[in-house]
Amino acid sequence: MSELFDAVDALVASRSPLPAPGERRRLRLAHGLTLDEVAAALQVRRATVSGWEAGRTEPRPPERDAYARLLGSLARLYPAPDPAAPAQEAERPPAAEAPAAPPEPRTAA
Structure with a gap:
């Protein structure tokens, strides 16, 4: 019976959703990981991870699970x-003010 459950668990794991390719890249970069580091940890080629992040290919078990x-x-x-959150506007430096015009010369009245 345990073998059946293991087989079912493997089917579910092989179909578990992965983040979208762009999100995969965002997560890797957020943690400061290189393609080479991820590839070495998963024992695949750098080009393989690059393909997963670009959406050209999808990982298969057992690498997919890892x-x-x-x-x-x-x-x-x-x-x-959060896509519903308002976008933070980048702080901009204050606009350079135009130099003040020189004062008008006074004429004797």
Whole structure:
């Protein structure tokens, strides 16, 4: 019976949703990880991780499970920005003021 449950768990894990490719990249960069570091940890090539982040390919088990675990941990550390929140306007330096015009010369009345 345990074998059946293991098989079912494997099916569910292989279909567990991963973040969108752009979010995968955002999470990696948020933690300061390089493609090479992620590739080494997952024992895949750098180009493989790059393909996952670009949406050209999708990971397959067993790498998919490990990648999902990594991304899940990073998502808890670096939650996605709330799309409903107003965008923060970047602070701009005050506009340079035009120099004051020289005073008009006074004429004797």
